[in-house]
Amino acid sequence: MSSFSIFQVAGSAMAAQSVRLNTVSSNLANADVVASRPEDTYKARVPVFEAQADGQGVNVREVAESDDAPLKRYQPGHPLADEQGYVYAPNVSVVEEMANMISAARSYQSNLEAVNTAKSLMLNTLNMGR
């Protein structure tokens, strides 16, 4: 474990949080895309984090698809409505995604802060004796 592992650790966390932000924006962008069959709807993407061995940060194991059922809406006038007059919306909860987005941004910021602190400590160490 060197003093530079802090950059690797915080960097891995920032990368993971970026993936999370990407899935949030993907989910939000597709929140209103309706389909005429339930299996054709967009499924909410969820990143699965796991800790790396030996305290070396975090990585994204996979970006899973949510198993929640799509929302069924009665809109007989909709061009994509099926014979019964239903359209199917993605299983994306916009409120949940917004909360997710704020949490990811906060985590990203705190890791960035850790990198900045470590950087100034390293610089001070390099300037030892001057």
Next chain:
Amino acid sequence: MAGDIFSSALYGDFSQALKVHGQRLDVLANNLANADTPGFKARDIDFRAALTSAQSSRSEGSQMATTNAGHIGGTDDVQASLRWRIPSQPAADGNTVDADLEQARFGEAAMRYEATLRFVDGRVKSMLTAITGQ
């Protein structure tokens, strides 16, 4: 002997302390990095234990050598002094990182590192003064 100006007599225990503080920063950064990882258990270094083991490994001169796969080597200073954090409140996903607390501790550890660095720096500067005589 030229090596003497880099000896521990000059830096005292500060160089060991600096190393342990650096390792503690690594552990705390890892806690922060895993603040959103399900099931992750936050850890911290028992500073007293880590410093004592760093000092004793210095006075013994070296770590135990492992020349066979069955040998048990000397324990790493940090690994032996890692402790689990006791969570203040449970999380549904089994994660025990409290991001605010970890951030506060990270700031504290950075401050301690800096303070130790100042002491080392002071020793170096006084040695430079002695060398240049000004």
